[in-house]
Each structure stands twice: as C-alpha cells, then as structure tokens.
Amino acid sequence: MAEIRTADTRERILDAGERLFMAHGYEGTSMRLITSEAAVNLAAVNYHFGSKESLIQEVFRRRLDWLNEERMRVLVEMEDAAAGKPLKPSQIVDGFFGTLLRMADDEERGGVTFLRLLGRTLTEPSEFIRTFLAHEYATVMDRYKEAFFKALPDVPKAEIVWRFHFMLGATSYAIAGTDALASGD
C-alpha cells in the first residue's frame, strides 16, 4: 500500500487553472471555481502558490519553459546546419510557429488548452499578466527577430517587426478559436 493517493494536489490545481483561465480569463475565474474543479480545498492555492497572481504565473511558466527552450534549440540547430549561410524565412517561421503548433498534439505539454490560453492572453486585460508574458518571451523573441533580420537583409527592420506582429495576431486569434464571427455556417 502506502498509497500515492494525492495524485499531486499542486498539479491538479495547475491543470484546472489552465483550463479555467483559458475559458473565463483571469478576472473571470475565481479561486473557488478552480479548487472545486480540481477537487481540492480552497486554502490549497494559497498554500502551494501564495496567491492567485502567482498561480497563473506558474500555469504559464510550467509550459513556457519548455516552449522557450525548444524554440531556441530548433533555431540554433538550423543555424548550425546552415553553417553561416542565411536561413530561409520559412524555416524561421516554422521554428517559431511550427514549434508552437506542435504543442497542440502534445497533451503532456498542455495541448490545445494551453495554446488557446496563450493565444487569448496576448490581449488579456490584466496588465501584470501581459507584462509577465512579455518578460518570459523577451529573450526568444529577440533571437528570432535577429534571425529574420539576417534572413531578410533588404527588408527594413520595422517592416519585419510588423510582419511578425501580424503573423502572431493571426495565429493567436485562430488558436483562441472564439469564433466571434461565426454567424451562421
């Protein structure tokens, strides 16, 4: 015996939080909702994470650490293989967005749920979350921007940044999948 039993309270809170923050946003998700969904006690969130703010940051960090490393790994690998020659822009795009989309198939890494949460969070109203996200992203974003600059030496940098923005917006909106305009088909 010696039953594992707990099935990890911490992890269950993170899973429930991820799903509920995705569905209702940060402000719209109460800790009562999270803990009842996770079938743990209300006080458990504060015990394990300290606060609701710290909880959502941990929800993101759990997935982003891997995503950041993977994106970086893929980029460096491509650059090494190219041996000094410039990468094709499509390669860089695939390194950034392809890596993200492959998370959708990986339930261990959050799957579609986390992808949607991430997509919606780019326009999340709560400022501390956007700030936190920007900070988490900063290093990798800068590396990819540099890669684009090198791959497209004739395109003004500001133009590249805009294109990156547009791709990111299109992707995140498609992923968020809110279907605000579904109308009737």
Added chain:
Amino acid sequence: MAEIRTADTRERILDAGERLFMAHGYEGTSMRLITSEAAVNLAAVNYHFGSKESLIQEVFRRRLDWLNEERMRVLVEMEDAAAGKPLKPSQIVDGFFGTLLRMADDEERGGVTFLRLLGRTLTEPSEFIRTFLAHEYATVMDRYKEAFFKALPDVPKAEIVWRFHFMLGATSYAIAGTDALASGD
C-alpha cells in the same frame, strides 16, 4: 442661464465605460471605477442602463450601428458601380478593414479607443459579450463573405473564410496594441 449643466450623464458614462473596458476588460472594470471616472453617481449606471451587462452592450451598439451601416453602404456602392462585374478582392478588403481603420481618425465615432476595445473584445473571456458581438456582426459579415465568394470563385469557400479569419486576427491584434512581445526596442 438655464445651464445645460448635465453635459449628459448617459454619454459621460458611455465614454468612461468605453475607455475603461478597453483598458481593463469587462470583468476587470467595476461600476465604481466607471462612475467615479465619469464623475457621476454610482447608481446612475443602473438607472440609465439597468445593469453592467446592458451598459457594455450599449457601449458597443453606439459605435457598431454606424460601422455596420457604413460597411454595408460602401459595399453596395461598389457593387452598383461595378454593374454586375465581380469586385476586386482588394476592394472588398478595403470596404471592410478600410472602413474600420478610418474610424480611428474619427473621434466622434470612438477613434482609437473604440478600435482597441473592439480588437480586444474578439478574444474577450466573457461569453455573453462574444455572443452579443457575433450577433451584431452577423449580417454584415455574411454579406462580405458572399462578396469574397463571388470575387474569388476558384478559391474554396472554407479557404476564404480562413483567410478572412486570419486578416481579422492580424488586424485586431495590431489594433489592440498590447505589445505583449515588445521586449526591448
């Protein structure tokens, strides 16, 4: 004398609501914040609009009524001018997105503030808002989709719908302007 004085309580609430919902989202904006910002009494929102839900719907309707009519007017005008010949896709794009972007310069119609609110609301967590927006948009969206179908008879309809989605996502994200990835430039 006979002082106008009130400067329209109703309008002041709508203006404050528009700005604050844009900045903090629906759940993140309390009625106390709105009424204090608008320098009106707390009870005024319920008196004039009935509830917080009705208030935000009115915030949208005030602007969308005009936008919907204008988008429709522009499209019909182009179709009439074409006299049966198919429109160029770029014309349709301009009718839809150009009309929207021209609102940014029109302070009377909400300007940049409303545009940002609209952009962020496409991924708004509160479901009743997305449902409301989808309903408000439905008629015009369907008309524009039809126009694209006619203008691009060789492109599968599902493909056109996806492209529309991507444009919308890219636009709304650029407009929302949260700069979640600004990092350091």
Added chain:
DNA sequence: GTCTATATCATGATAGAC
C-alpha cells in the same frame, strides 16, 4: 434625475485545529 444609504453576495486571503 440624482443622490445617500444599504442589502446581499462573492471574492481573495488567513488563522488555527487536526
């Protein structure tokens, strides 16, 4: 129409027994 005052409820957080 606008105010004050208040009802009612849900929230995030914590203290303290087990």
Added chain:
DNA sequence: GTCTATCATGATATAGAC
C-alpha cells in the same frame, strides 16, 4: 499538507429621500 471557519473587502443592485 489539508481541513474548517472566518475576516475584510469590494462587487452589483436597489429602495427611498430629495
């Protein structure tokens, strides 16, 4: 580590004086 019980606060909404 996990529970119950509770605090303090802030939320939406409304009743009723002016």
